[in-house]
Structures are given as C-alpha cells and as structure tokens.
Amino acid sequence: MEYNHKVIEKGWQKFWAENGTFRTSESTDKPKYYVLDMFPYPSGAGLHVGHPLGYIASDIFARFKRLKGFNVLHPMGYDSFGLPAEQYAIQTGQHPAITTEVNIDRYREQLDNIGFSFDWSREVRTSDPAYYKWTQWIFMQLFHAWYNKDADKAESIDTLVNRFEQTGSKGVNAACDEDVRIFSAEEWAAFMPEQQLEELLKYRLAYLRESTVNWCAALGTVLANDEVINGVSERGGYPVEQKKMMQWSMRITAYAERLLTGLDTVDWPEPLVEMQRNWIGKSIGATVCFPLPQLETYIEVFTTRVDTIYGVSFVVLAPEHELVSALTTDEQRAAVDDYIATTSKKSELDRMSDVKAVSGVFTGAYAKHPLTGQDVQIWIADYVLAGYGTGAVMAVPSGDQRDYLFAKHFDLPIIPISDSQDISEAADPNKDGRYINSEIINGLTYEQAVPAVIDQLQALGLGKGKINYRMRDAIFGRQRYWGEPVPIYFKDGLPYLIDKEELPLLLPEVDKYLPTETGEPPLGRAHDWRYKGENMYELSTMPGWAGSSWYWFRYMDPQNPNTFASKEAVDYWKSVDLYIGGSEHATGHLLYSRFWNKFLKDWGCQGEEEPFKKLINQGMIQGRSNFVYRIMDAEGKGTNKFVSYGLKGDYQTMALHVDVNIVSNDVLDLEKFKAFRPDFADAEFILEDGKYHCGHEVEKMSKSKFNVVNPDDIIEQYGADTLRLYEMFLGPLEQSKPWNTNGIEGVYKFLKKLWRLFHDAEGNFHISNEEPTKAEYKALHKIIKKVEDDIERFSFNTSVSAFMICVNELTDLKCNKIKILQDLVIVLQPYAPHIAEELWCLMGQPKGTISYASYPAFNPEYLVESEFAYPVSVNGKTRLNLPLALDLDAKEVEDLVLANEEVQRYIDGKPIRKIIFVKGKIINIVI
RNA sequence: GCCUAGGUGGUGAAACUGGUAGACACGCAGGACUUAAAAUCCUGUUCCUGUUAAAGGAGUGCGGGUUCGAUUCCCGCCCUAGGUACCA
DSSP states (O other), rough: OOHHHHHHHHHHHHHHHHHTTTTTSSSSSSSSEEEEEEOOHHHHHHTOOOTTTHHHHHHHHHHHHTTOOOOOEEOOOOEEEHHHHHHHHHHHHOHHHHHHHHHHHHHHHHHHHHOOOOOOOGGBBSSSEEEHHHHHHHHHHHHTTEEEEETEEEHHHHHHHHHHHTTTTTTOOOEEOOOOOOOHHHHHHHSSSHHHHHHTTTTTTTEEEEEEEEETTTTEEEGGGGGGGEETTTTTBBEEEEEEEHHHHHHHGGHHHHHHHHGGBBBHHHHHHHHHHHHHHHHHEEEEEEEGGGGGEEEEEEEEEEGGGGGEEEEOOTTTTTTTTHOOOOHHHHHHHHHHHHHHHHHHHHHHSSSSSSSEEEEEEEEEOOOTOOEEEEOOOOTSTTSTTTOOOOOOTTTTTHHHHHHHHHHHOOOBBBBOOOOOOSSSOOOOOOOOEEEEETTOHHHHHHHHHHHHHHTTTTTEEEEESSOOOOOOBBBBBSSOOEEEETTTTTEEEOOOGGSSSOOOOOOOOOOOOOSSOOGSTTTTTTTTEEEEEEEOOOHHHHHHTSSSTTSTTTSSSSSSOOHHHHHHHHHHEEEEEGGGGGTTTHHHHHHHHHHHHTTTTOOSSSSSSEEEEOOOOEEEEEEEEHHHHETTEEEEEEGGGGEEEEEEEEEEEEOOEEETTTTHHHHHHHSSSGTTTOOOEEOOOOOOEEEEEOOOOGGTTTTOOHHHHHHHHHHHHHHHHHHTSSSSTTSSSEETTTTHHHHHHHHHHHHHTBBOOOOOOOOOSSOOOHHHHHHHHHHHHHHHHHHHOOOOOHHHHHHHHHHHHHHHHOOOBBBHHHHHHHTTTTHHHHHHHHHHTTTTEEEETTGGOOOOOOGGGGGGGOSEEEEEEEETTEEEEGGGOOOOHHHHHHHHHHOOHHHHHHTTTTTOEEEEETEEEEEEEOO
C-alpha cells in the first residue's frame, strides 16, 4: 500500500476517541505534568492555519512528556462568552448561545482533524452555567474579601468588621479607596447598618464605586484599560471616552507588588515579563505637600525626584483636580473654566495626538514651597493626568523636559540646581553633579541628597517616601448581555451577595440584545428578574476576562458540582507547568489570571503563588497575499490581459488580489484562475518561461485579501501529520511569519520516504529482524538525542530537519530493521502521531500502544568515532581539541602535542591553552 | 522618545557554552527512468574572478573593538517587528 494519509488519519482519530486514549486520571505513581493552551474564543470564521501553531507545539510537548513517563494533563476548552456572538445576535436576533454552540462544533471538528491528544472529557466552556457558577462563586469570595497589607494577603471581610468593632479604623492597614473614614469602635457601632456596608464597600476586593471609566458608546459598554488600544476599543476600533460611572471594579492594585515580584520567579519570555513590569509601572519616589494657607489645606504632589525640590518654580494641577475651583482667583476664573471646558471635550485620541502642544492656564493662586516658604504659582494643564499619582506635580523646569517647555512657553523661571547641568537648550535630568541653589543639600551628591530632603520634609510633616504604581484597578462590569451575570442584588441602593444556594445565577432570556429605552444594559429587559422575586439584580455582566482568569483549575476537576475544583485535584495538579499562547494577552488575561490565582491562594483554595510556571509565546502566522497584474489600456481601463510579475515593468498594470489557494510557489494555476471569477473566464496571459508568476505581500489573514488558508484544505491534500510537521518546520515557534506552502512538499516527501522504508517496490510491508549495523544505530541514536534536546528547548523546527536527515541516512543504508524502526517511530510519534501509530501497528505491536510506550534511551557510544574533536583536560587547565578517533588519554595527548614540531614552535615555553584541530590537522594552538 | 526582540543565499531557515557559516527544505539548472506525464532517484546550486576545471578572493545590516579565531562577546550607528507613552 502507498502512504495514504486519509485512511490512516481518520482511522486513528476514531480509535483515540473511542478508546479514550488521552484520558488522564490522578490515580497514578507517575509524576504530573500540566500542559495548557490558551483556550480559543470560538469565532464564526473557524480556525485558520495560524491558530493551531501553538496547539501543535503543546501537543508535541505533551506527547513527548507522556513517552517520558509523566502523567500529563492536556485539556482544551472554549472561552465562549464574548462580543462577536452578541453583535451577531443584535443583527440577527439569534441567541448567542446558539451561535456559540454552532461555532464550537465547527472548532471541535477542525481540531479533531489535526490529531491532538487532548483529554476531551475535561472540556470546559465559560458560558456553561455549570462553569460560570464557579466564576460567580469566585466573584462572591472577592466581594467578601479585603486586603490586609500588614499580613500582605487577602482576608475575609469578617476580620475587618471584627477590628472595626474592637478598635475602630485605627491601625487598619488596607488596600482600599482613598476616601475611607476614620472612626473609633464606638463610632462604628453607632453607624447605621447601611453606613457600615457603604464603608465596607471601600475595602472589598470586588467593589462598586463611582470612577472614571473608558466608555465606548458604539459598543454600549465600559472597557478595561487593556481593552483600549491607542484610544480606541480593541474590538472593533471604536472611539472611547472618559466618563464617570458607578462601576464594579477589581482591586488588582492591592496585589501590585506581589504581581511584580512574582515575575522574578516564573520562566517567561523576557519581552512579556517586561510588558507586565511596565504595565504595573512601579515608581519609587515621595509625596510632597505644598501648603495653601488661605484655604488651610495643601496640594499633594508625587515626584520621583525629591532631590530637585529647590528647582520648583511652579505647581501644576490636572484640570480635573478637586482643589482647582476652590483656589482659582476671580480674575482668572473665566480663563480657567474655559480651559477646563476645552480639555474635557477632547477625546482620548485628540489628547494623544497633540501631545507636543503646550497648553495651560494660571489659576491666580500661590502655594508655599514646603522648604523655602516662597510663593509658587499654581497652574492647571492637561499634561498632568488626574488618574496618576495625586493629579498634581511640582514643576522643575531645569530637570524635566515637559516642565521646561511649559516654563519657556509661559515665561516662568527656570532654576538650575546642579553644577553639572546644561539647560541652555533643554532640561537636563542628570544626577551626576553637586547641588546648587539648594539650601540644605548644596554640595551634596544625588545619593546623599534624597534622604536629606525626605528627612527634612518628614520632620516638617510635609512629605514622605512613597511608592506609586501606574496600574489601575480593573473595571469589572460590562453593559452587555453575553457574559456571566454578577451574583448581586440591590436593596436601598446597596449591593448584597445573593445566597450561595442560588448559584448559578442564570442568564435570563431577553427579547432583544440591546440596551433598554432608559439606557439600562440588556439584562434590564428580562422579565421579573428579581432576587427572591423582590430585589433588582445587578444588570451588568462580567467582562470577557472573568471566565478565563481561573479556567486552568476547572480542567483539574471539570465536573465537580460542589466546588470549583476538589482539594485533591488541586493539590495533585498544582499549577500549569507549560503554558503556550500569544503575547497579546500580556497585560490582560495573564495579569488577571495571576491576580485571581494569588487571591485563591490567600483564600486557602490552592497553594501556588503563580499559576503558569513556564510560558511560551507562539508567533503569529500572517497571511501571504498573492497578486496578478492586469494590464491597463491607454484610457487607464482594465483589460482582460494579465502579465507575469517579472515582466510587469513593461506595461501599465493594476495589482489584484488573487486567491492564494490557486497559486503554488507563486505560480498561478491558469485554469483555476479562469474559474476564479466569471469575468476571468477568457483571460489572456503574458507568461515568463511558460509560467505566470504572481507578486506577493505579507498582510493580516483576512477573507477580503483572499489569503486565508484553512487547515482542512491542507489536511485534505497532505494530511494532518504533514500539517503538524510543516507548521513546526516553518521556523522558530516564537517568531511571527507569513504562511506559505512553498516547502510543504518537502515535508510530505519525508513522510512518504519514511513509509517506503517499511515497504518494498510493490508496496508490500517488509521488515527485517536482523541485528542493525553500527551505522544504523548511529543514525537512530543521533535522532533520539536530537529530538530530546530540541523538545526540551522548544526548537521544534530543527527536529523536523533532523528527522529528514535520519530517514535519508536510513534510506541510503537500505535499513528496514525492526530494532531501528520501532524506536524511530516512537521518537517521531509526538510530531506525526498518525503515521507513527500505523507503522507501530504494522510492525506487530498491539494497536494503539505507542501512546504508552517509553521514549528510547540514548546511548552515546554509538555517536563516538567521529573525526571531530571534543575538549580534554590536561594539567588541570589546558584544553585540547583532539580527534576522538585517536582515543588517547591525557598523558598521550600531552606527548603528542609536545612531539609535534609545529606545536613546539608556537609553545615557546608558554603553557598551551587550547589546540584546534580541523579535519585531523592542527589549525591553531592557544597559548 | 523609551523598553524588548530581531537583521545570515533567490526563499523558509540551521549553527545549543566563541571553533570548517549556510545543515535541512523549497525553488532553480542539468541528468536517469518513461512513448509522454505524474511519481521517484541522481548531480549541481552564497557571491565574485576563472572558458569548463584547478585555484583564489569576498562574505552573517553598517563602522569599530576584544580574541589565534566572532553570526556568537563589547562599543557606536542604521533598519524591521512588537509593546508603551505628557506616568511627574
């Protein structure tokens, strides 16, 4: 029989499914290994050839680990709540659950075609009530928690109430809202119950608060910071504005420091770690107070350069700063109001686009410099952001470029503060010199000055050291339908948790998936949707990231009705050993997941500080569009003549996208092209060497560019094993690359060659029991070693090449020895499981047992005898590279070196460091 | 601007701790088998000089440096991709 991928692959996929080959259980002595893929959102477009890249890599790894004797958890599921299904529902009226179901079925079919070793009995779907019950449960725990900074962990809100009852708010060190009240135990007891609840809300990890949010009118919902890219929504690219709204939020900032330090303990790609560090944005500095005697208050600023405090020549507030209105003088009021009105009208985008323009206005008021006591002007300007630090800055024009430009523009003083500064053209922030014009720190260095200033400010009660984070709390509500309902009801305007027994709180049916006439979210349309028939439920739903922030736990125990995952399962599987997915989730999913994981640790639900030990980012596969060149006539109109790429310079042409599926190696299939569109039916061509060559360009994969390649088409033509090998062969896993099928023939040929090793010219299966030769063992052990090394360092592409070399060598040796081929097939199994299973079976092994086989042991003896060198140690230090074939001990090496005249000339009395041999000849001696 | 990754033939790429640069594959050229095609196999293929060959020279973005030796390490610059941005 010839190699027939269609028969082989379908058969084995059926066998795996029917026999539950990849079911995982916890009852085994084997060590555990958890390999996870980022689960997909099942979109209507189905999988394209780029999606499986990471899944193939993780599948290879999972299969390899199984061969290495690990109990491997390798699950798959769907992140099935999301905007596209809902947008589709708005347009068509079809329930998102139906759309989602259809899409999932399609995904499943496509995934099955590739032959993954997923344990489908553990599948999860975030939109399944049995799943989101636990998403809601986790929300309830977060609502019921506060963050105790002294213990550096989340605790039950009951412990906080307890402390309020015992000692009031004194001594409570919590991550909480800014506006918490200060009260004694007696005052707490005297609060009305509603007042107490209102106060507690300021401490909860899931809390409701009026805050500035990113409002996207087109989507009708608020968005988290990571869902806003360059001032427009990540989904759809709609404009986003700032708006004050009552919103559910997650107090992720409580975990800022742990999220930061945890990054040092994980094995993640450096760019990703860096992205998270920047997103958290820790800066170490100080707060400084500028007194306002007339108002009996002060302006608090945050600075990372307290040492420059004597260079302050004015103070700038954000236009939204709360003190602006109080301190503006009557003469300036009109100008200030005007400025505030203009800036508030600017959208996020406008504000970013004129970053360079200097604008601002004087309030007319003055603050006292905390150290010199001099009056400094107070300005407002939109370069100061209300949302960062204290919304106010001390301006040091000599040390900060923005302050410098502002000072130049409005003719404000610029005070040099260091003897090494050059401020003739621009601000100079260097820290190298000694301070001048700086009273108590004159003549000091930067290192000496910082503590001196902070000590002085602290003594005056006008400042202290402070650490600031750029990261904001995450907005948790979405005014949308297709998401988890928030398990909250309202009574007298205050939020209460629903009873645990009421979980899951099911998503109610609605007549339309649009906001109500009064502007309520779609859930406002649900009939009689009230808690215990009385109280209004929360009408927002949870954001897309809610369900994905803990799903790896559910895979451990997916059907458990009593808990999100049993203690035994969580203790056994612990955390994800290898996680593969795209880097686009750096500041979203991966950060939120770490946050919930840490919370669940604090809550005693699991014991791991970090959820994903090792992480690999697979690159994106872009589309590679092909073009044909239509010749234009004298009037600039398109003719039906097309010229090959290399000759298009001779004509006036227009480039047209052509379906990449009718192009092979950039050569157009003329017949298929004529059938591509009716008006091309009688197209004429100007060819090069009898062929029509297409132009090409790398673009995003999209239907309109005719560059989408569906994995099913590749599998139909070449088979899943070829697809798997080829996607790996394409280049390093982490690298983004355009899809092309230029080399796929080579991979397909390799599989056919392998098949032929077992089959004679007539196509009959043929295998020999003879003892292999040394050369045959060498070929085998080379590949055993190579694949093992490659998989451990995720260099899958080089393995594919190594397989080809191995099969070429065995073909040259005419090797059909069972002792060689059985081991080779096991080594190949992770990459090309179908053909491996088939050959394994043909060689007389019981059907399907290759999945439980052991990876063959590598024996280095078979690799020795090469003409090449390896290092030898002589006299402790000297390293020599010598031909292994010589088989010498250290003394003999030394003698050999000393006997060699050429070497002697070089040694010249000095000890030899290294001798370089190439092809058995000394080419160099290192002294 | 800042941070991070990268730049090697016609193409995808390899070279794991500095040691024969371009493995492997595609493409291309030539050949074998065939009436022919497909399939398969063989040979060649970094560039330049050289009629073929022998042989020589150059060569891993550019310019320097360290080293006996640099794709690999160091310094400066250019380009590409991703992230981020009045963050005080």
